[in-house]
Amino acid sequence: MHGRVMATNDRSENRPSRQINVILRNQEPPVISQAVPDTEPAPIQKVIPQQKGLFADIQKELDQLVGLDNIKELIYEIYALLQIGQMRQEAGLISGNQVYHMIFKGNPGTGKTTVARIVAKLFQKMGVLNKGHLIEVERADLVGEYIGHTAQKTRDLVKKALGGILFIDEAYSLARGGEKDFGKEAIDTLVKAMEDYKNQFVLILAGYSGEIDYFLQMNPGLPSRFPIQVEFPDYSIDQLIQISEIMAKERDYILMPQAILKMKQHLLQEKCETLYAFSNARYVRNVIEKSIRQQAVRLLAQYSAGTPGKLELMTIRIEDLKFDKK
């Protein structure tokens, strides 16, 4: 699975192995089953009701997301780790500080920012971060125009992110100009901030998979600082259709079957033509929003002397679909 949490202070090498299987069920109390060696007490099925409340909100948000099973699993894994960490602490056991800086790899519109927001909320609920906000930046926000300017800009943004998440989109662009570029200064400042403000913010670097891999290769000191690496796969056409129906529903609209069919055909073509530049769920969102505007224009023209009924106000027809990119 992508995106496993790697414990950085694991002292258990010499102990018998203990495997923790996490089963995530919809709206039900999480069940944690432990498979333990013969010498230990019989397997325990432990239901911990107080976890339900804390995780319920997060789970509700995750349930709204189509696909992303590996990421949902990862988020639950982090939650479980934090819960058990608290219990271990209360039991007087070592529950050392975990490092939560992350790399999110994926094409545009695959849900990276959305998931980062949910992660921020989880960390805030679990007391890892005291604010749980997300500061989203890109190269231009970090890199300055003269020596020292970049370090200052980057430090200021880190300070804004304290208590939350600093999310750097297209992070690899910081290494674009090599050693002489101010991007290098931003990277060095970020690395220093990760030391200076340990556990006070979480840094997420996001971007295209290949470019992020290249970026990490060029900066060998970085990968070990990001123990959690997650792949955001492109959505299938069926998932994109599901997403479009959810997006329409959230706005109190319904897509007619003919409109769905047309959307399907169009997405197939668009995905083939644009390849890596295809912006997945973001593209679908734009289509839905444009189509809603188009429906409004159609209805006004159609009902110049009356009011459309409730169902008509909700319906997106095939002729409402708008695909142009402008």
Ligand SMILES: Nc1ncnc2c1ncn2[C@@H]1O[C@H](COP(=O)(O)OP(=O)(O)OP(=O)(O)O)[C@@H](O)[C@H]1O
């Ligand atoms: N799995 C999903 N289910 C439902 N909606 C989704 C899903 N993934 C993304 N979206 C929606 O698609 C839009 C774009 O998502 P988001 O901004 O998280 O993508 P991103 O990977 O950060 O994109 P970029 O790299 O271009 O910034 C948002 O409106 C988000 O709510």
